[in-house]
């Protein structure tokens with residue numbers, strides 16, 4: 001979010017004063033036809049009111065009255081590979097960005113591109129999800145809303161992340177396995193079925209369904225736009241209060 005610097009307030013004060021003073025001097029001249037008097041009134045008004053304007057701005061800047069606070073949150077998409085987490089999270093991220101929110105996007109694939117040694121055994125995933133959760137909570141503490149999308153298949157590590165964050169919105173992208181496998185965006189389900197990759201969530205590694213997610217979306221039944229809208233509506237009403 002942006003805040004008004006002292007310099008911006010001062011420059012706005014000067015530009016506004018020039019306009020106001022020209023108007024006042026003109027009015028005095030129209031009524032009195034005395035040029036010197038008009039210029040004196042203009043000069044006095046310029047110097048006194050510019051200070052008053054600056055003071056007025058700064059006092060208002062300190063008042064909370066009438067200001068709407070936008071509170072950051074961690075929006076955590078979880079679900080099977082191919083469920084639609086990244087696609088929906090990307091749209092939610094762009095929508096929040098367009099509203100002028102400070103927002104960061106974290107995704108399993110992009111984090112793993114940077115740290116390719118991160119594996120898929122249970123301890124490795126636990127550590128990975130907890131680290132990301134810690135990072136997300138730090139961003140949130142500094143006013144940044146985080147849109148995260150990770151398979152994050154284990155309840156315990158998701159609960160750990162929830163505990164770290166101030167406002168944690170768990171979005172379970174609950175697309176059925178059969179639909180994800182049909183999509184098989186990256187051909188990984190086929191590989192997992194052939195046994196070419198192991199510990200694949202939903203095939204030979206469990207996905208523990210969230211017990212009480214804030215939102216549950218089945219993309220076999222909901223379009224991308226409908227899912228995105230549900231998330232944004234939930235955030236507006238319950239979390240960010242930006243409407």
Ligand SMILES: Nc1ncnc2c1ncn2[C@@H]1O[C@H](COP(=O)(O)OS(=O)(=O)O)[C@@H](OP(=O)(O)O)[C@H]1O
Nearest residue numbers: 081082108120125128150151152153198199200201
């Ligand atoms: N064994 C196994 N299980 C699940 N996923 C696998 C696996 N191997 C590779 N991939 C690809 O890695 C992506 C998941 O990474 P994440 O960091 O989100 O996973 S996790 O949270 O640590 O479980 C996941 O990306 P998405 O499809 O975007 O979810 C997969 O493409």
Ligand SMILES: Nc1ncnc2c1ncn2[C@@H]1O[C@H](COP(=O)(O)OP(=O)(O)O)[C@@H](O)[C@H]1O
Nearest residue numbers: 080081082083084085086087185219222223224
């Ligand atoms: N209603 C929907 N919502 C989200 N994605 C959908 C939907 N219908 C089809 N898809 C497709 O499913 C795929 C989901 O891939 P992706 O978002 O990468 O999933 P994930 O991040 O969960 O692995 C994309 O190719 C997307 O276009």
